[in-house]
Amino acid sequence: MQSRGNNKKIQMSKYMVYIVLAVVFVFFAITLRDNGFASTQNLLNILRQTAMISIMSVAGVFVLSAGQIDLTVGSNTAMSAMLVALVLKSTNNIFLALIVALIFGVAVGVINGLLVTRLGLPAFLATLGMMQVIRGAAMWITNTEAVPISNTVFNTIFGTGFVGPISVLILWTILFYILGYILFNRTPFGKHTLATGGNQMAAQYSGIKVQRIKMYVFMLSGALSAFAGVLYAGRMQSGRYSFGDGDEMSVIASVVLGGASMAGGSGSMIGALAGSILMGMISNALILANLSSAQQKMVNGFIIIAAVALSNLAQRKKSN
Known part of the structure; x- marks a missing residue:
């Protein structure tokens, strides 16, 4: 009887993000009905605005499931956007700009991985240091000035374009979640990632190369962060050092709200999408309610605290 009760609690925790998402939507739809919160246009706008966070959260599911953390995602997007803008300014070659950005993102991931697996640094401290290095580099290479992008084809494909009423940013999000879901739930890599985060020692004894998984x-986190930077550049039609500022916390909150544990060993791709939409929905509602940027930051801070608290609570229920 006790185990059955615990299973019900665990199942309830898995669906918590969807329940909260529905409750928050209904609440804002009623309180902000005069502001058009529940209109189709505004809901599509929420999905468009959260596209970059959502895409980075795909990789975030893998990172947290493996028991790691990546604080470089925000600074990575900024530097990647700057590189895209600089390459386009010099060559106007879209393919080359994409390759440069993605190579940079993967290189950041390799450095983070080496710091954790070879030097044995805690992921939090290693990526915290790298975050500062990359953000500083993004500020330095153009002396904090924005780099405009005049290539309309690039901007249309990666930011400002629409297919009917649907933004290309939403279409990119759907594509990455389909691929992420398959990779996480239908391949050995996804299972090995969960095993690494759940019990590293047991994973090693079962033949999983845990250091390689990390x-x-x-x-993967570096690559998707770089692509998010490409989308930032396309949407804003420029590269700016300030892109992605604070996104690392939003990604972590989205993934944890979606059912991942900060301790590793669990995660949900669809849950992470719901978590990112929830974060975007709240931010959108706060703007419609005319709250100041300072008040919005406070609310986002409370959301992050709540996400970590829910993660710890779910972890305790599983262990009991």
Whole structure:
């Protein structure tokens, strides 16, 4: 009887993000009905605005499931956007700009992975240091000035374009979640990632190369962060050092709200998407309610605290 009760609690925790998402939506739809919160246009706008966080959260599921953390995602997006803008300014070659950005993102992931697997640094401290290095480099290479992008084809494909009423940013999000879901739930890599985060010692004894798994999840995080930077550049039609500022916390909160544990060993791709939409929905509602940027930061801070608290609570229920 006790185990059955615990299973019900665990199942309830898995669906918590969807329940909260539905409750928050209904609440804002009623309180902000005069502001058009529940209109189709605004809901599509929320999905468009959260696209970059959502895409980075795909990799975030792998990172947290492996028991790691990556604080470089925000600074990585900024530097990647700057590189895209600089390459386009010099060559106007879209393919080359994409390759440069993605190579940079993967390189950041490799460095993070080496710091964790070879030097044995805690992921939090290693990526915290790298975050400062990359953000500083993004500020330094153009002396904090924005680099405009005049290539309309690039901007349309990666930011400002629409297919009917649907933004290309939403379409990119759907594509990455389909691929992420398959990779996480239908391949040995996803299972090995969960095993690495759940019990590293047991994973090693079962033949899983846990250090390699950690390296791969950091590389994946770097690549998707770089692509998010490409989308930032396309949407804003420029590269700016300030892109992605604070996104690392939003990604972590989205993934944890979606059912991942900060301790590793669990995660949900669909849950992470729901978590990112929830974060975007709240941010959108706060703007419609005319709250100041300072008040919005406070609310986002409370959301992050709540996400970690829910993660710890779910972890305790599983262990009991």
